[in-house]
Amino acid sequence: MTVTDIQKDLESQRMTITAELDAPVERAWQLWANPRQLERWWGPPTYPATFVDHDLTPGGRVSYYMTSPEGEKFGGWWEILAVDAPHRLELRDGFADGDGAPNDDMPVTTMVVTLSDGADGGTRMVLESQFESREAMERLLEMGMDEGIQAAMSQIPAILADPAAA
Secondary structure (H helix, E strand, O other): OEEEEEEEEOOOOEEEEEEEEOOOHHHHHHHHHOHHHHOOOOOOOOOOEEEEEEOOOOOOEEEEEEEOOOOOEEEEEEEEEEEEOOOEEEEEEEEEOOOOOEOOOOOOEEEEEEEEEOHHHOEEEEEEEEEOOHHHHHHHHHOOHHHHHHHHHOOHHHHHHOHHHO
């Protein structure tokens, strides 16, 4: 898997990450649909994710936390807006407090994940994040959102290569 492109457009408050996966679309979909696979890559390598709730149906909720090397837990949530398995997932993505409730002091993004046929039987995965404002985008980029997701996605090849994960 290779992240082939990252576009950050402050004018439209949008960040788009494109990656090529060495697996067919149906297999790549499991990276999102199976919470045990998702937690193997959603957090950067030093901040592994644990998914508590995982309901990938429209109106469903997903809750998780990432654990720092020092043991601190940082929560997050998704509100599922639309699902067209195995090709498209649309969600609102936000931060959560220590009890898992949305943290209204932090920005919320809308993310669309698109999986389509790629080269050599693989999959092209595009993650498009729409920010609420330019300030929200700048804040999350300053926190390292782009580097974090790229580091997280670098863990995907090992999952796809693991026959037990299939």
